[in-house]
Amino acid sequence: MKQFPEGFTWGTATASYQIEGGWNAEGKGPSIWDAFTQTPGKITEGGTGEVTCDHYHLMEADVKLMADMGLKAYRFSLSWSRIMPTGRGGVNPAGIAFYSRLLDELAKHDITPWVTLYHWDLPLALQLELDGWLNPVMADHFRDYARVCFENFGDRVQHWITFNEPWVIAIMGHNNGIMAPGRQSVTEPYLVAHQLLRSHGQAVDLYRREFQSAQGGQIGITNNCDWREPKTDSPADQAAAQRALEFFLGWFADPIYLGDYPAVMRERLGDRLPEFSHEDRRLLLGSSDFFGLNHYSTLYAEEKSAAEMDQQSPYGNGGISEDQDVQLSMDPSWQVTSMQWSVVPWGCAKLLQWIDQRYGHPPIVITENGCALEDELIDGEVHDPARAKFITGYVSACHDAIQQGVDLRGYFVWTLMDNFEWACGFTKRFGLHYTDYETRKRYPKDSARVFAEIATRNGVG
Ligand code: GBH
Secondary structure, eight states: OOOTTTOOEEEEEEEEEOOOOOOGHHHHHHHBBHHHHHHTTTSGGGSSSSSSSSSHHHHHHHHHHHHHHOOOEEEEEEHHHHHHSSSSSSSHHHHHHHHHHHHHHHHHOOOOEEEEEESOBBBBHHEEEEEEEETTTTHHHHHHHHHHHHHTTTOOOOOEEEEEEEHIIIIIIIOOOOSSOOOOOSSSHHHHHHHHHHHHHHHHIIIIIIIIHHHHOEEEEEEOEEEEEESSSSSSHHHHHHHHHIIIHHHHHHHHHHOOOOOOHHHHGGGGSSSOOOOHHHHHTTTOEEEEEEEOEEEEEEEOOOTSTTTTTTTTGSOOOHHHHHEOOOOTSSSEOOTEEEHHHHHHHHHHHHHHHTTTTTOOOEEEEEOOOOEEEEEEEEEHHHHHHHHHHHHHHHHHHHHHOOOEEEEEEEEOOOOOOOOOTTOOOOOSSEEEEETTTEEEEEHHHHHHHHHHHHTTT
């Protein structure tokens, strides 16, 4: 039996647009995801987040699910346009009241909240009026929104996350356009990433100057990264894998831990990569109290020029591949999930090591890990043995990394319940609870039991 360090955090995670529903309830303004899902052809089978798990109306029951599993930590995100309907100016009292009730409910069940300020659902007004994250003024608006959150919720929140996965916002929102706001450009991703980093810096600076000493919490950012394994041991492939990781995670983590974008990005992108002002750099350096990591998958990386690259390769997810000269691929022996992401637990251990070494042994928290697989509902229970195996495999890899000296502090499984999976709509099943969207009922899964057992064995609950 593997034992984790005392105080290790075990939790589940969700995001506002994926579970809340209540898309226009009680004064909520529209977000870019409300607009995107209503655009024909963007979402598989035309799904939207209008109702999804109806968490906005079933919140108490959902918190009870967590309590029944013995979970002690819950990561969720705030919907900016529920709190500020047009993103700036007026506050919606019903939005504040909702999250306030959620926090009280969690406290009642002794569940520690981890609160993400932004998980992709930008108030639509800010996109229409300001071009969203392309506009440098967004850092001011994000800071003002963060202030509203710290003021109203900070007395009950000890763990803040500014952004979830800026890489997805930049690449999937502004390069391949699969996600809202659906833009397709090779210059915008680098501009957007820059404004996201600046906005993060502003919010952290505000928290530290005006709230941290009184409220005593921690604040950080969550980045996503899949592992890149050199396809062969040739120096060229090793360099390609390293370059791919720097373009993926280094893009966002280097400015925070090392003070600037990776040199390899500067060399290859030239003017397309913005420069930080002296002030931005000062605010960014050291601006994360923990290293938030979402990790799902692994791919091989090999050196290939843009001209030689297989343009049909489905793995466009490594960033803008022409900028990297890296071809991604999969080993035929690897298992894949329903979303075609590979299941490679050792990739998780290797990535944790890479972060540990590059960023000087930071405290790391895995804020998401999980898988989409088909489940079977029999007699009111969901059978998902493959997911239970996935969770056991990745948690073991985390344990290996800790044995090797990595300072891993927590693990959040994605997700608490099946939900709206962005561009994939409702077709994929991820989490701990199967959701029947017709009856809005949730059913327990095998994997939920396995996860709860691991947590309980480690002294939680
Ligand atoms: C997370 O992002 C999101 O934070 C969450 O909202 C979402 O529900 C969850 O994932 C599940 O999708 O095709 O092999 O190249 C995950 C970010 C980026 C991870 C793309 C996997 C592609 C793997 N993902 N990456 S591959």
